[in-house]
Amino acid sequence: MSLSDKDRKLRAGGGNKFPIDPAADTVASFASVIADALRRDFGTSPAKVKHIARLTGANARTVQNWLYGRNGPSGAGLVVLMRHSDAVMQAVLELADRYEIQHAAKSEKLRGELRSLITMLLEYLGPE
Numbered sequence: 001m002s003l004s005d006k007d008r009k010l011r012a013g014g015g016n017k018f019p020i021d022p023a024a025d026t027v028a029s030f031a032s033v034i035a036d037a038l039r040r041d042f043g044t045s046p047a048k049v050k051h052i053a054r055l056t057g058a059n060a061r062t063v064q065n066w067l068y069g070r071n072g073p074s075g076a077g078l079v080v081l082m083r084h085s086d087a088v089m090q091a092v093l094e095l096a097d098r099y100e101i102q103h104a105a106k107s108e109k110l111r112g113e114l115r116s117l118i119t120m121l122l123e124y125l126g127p128e
Helices: 022-042 048-056 060-068 075-084 086-095 099-125
Strands: none
Touching: 022 048, 022 060, 022 075, 022 086, 048 060, 048 075, 075 086, 086 099
16 A cells, blocks of 8 residues: 555645653653662562562463562552552652651651560560
8 A cells, every 4th residue: 555645644744743742751650660669668589570460460461560560550650569569669759759748657666676676675575
């Protein structure tokens, strides 16, 4: 099939260009930040892809794309990852500029750890 002279050109020779979409940079940074967080939390073991796939119900290829930063997880997958990974939770809060929530979450985690350490210490010391 050949194109006639009246057919539309596939490429524009010149003229106005589309404005740069600010969301395009956000999508790329989202994928790379989530990939870094996943690698921090799930390590470098070869089984991490299968483990994350089982947690989220996603395909192994999809999880590999998340880990390489090619794509980011969808909303449902992201929520599951946030449930199981502190690094992903912190990364999402940082991307949303919600530092006060991140600080509160860290404080609550530290309080819980301190409470358990005090309980262990009291059990170790025994009654006096």
